[in-house]
């Protein structure tokens with residue numbers, strides 16, 4: 088099984104995992120990333136405080152690659 092960890096919490100979201108059906112796929116150029124439904128919700132500015140320090144760091148790292156994917160409506164972000 089391919090490893091497709093959540094960008095924020097590092098939980099596996101690949102096909103066959105419990106998080107697969109509700110994950111969000113973010114893509115930019117050749118890069119693809121995956122975010123579980125919980126982290127997708129917590130990434131919103133209103134709930135950002137619920138993320139751990141490490142998760143917040145990974146959220147910011149993902150923004151460097153994919154842009155602010157949690158804001159929605161940007162091209163290249165879609166439900167997978």
Ligand SMILES: [Zn+2]
Nearest residue numbers: 093096123126
């Ligand atoms: Zn997650």
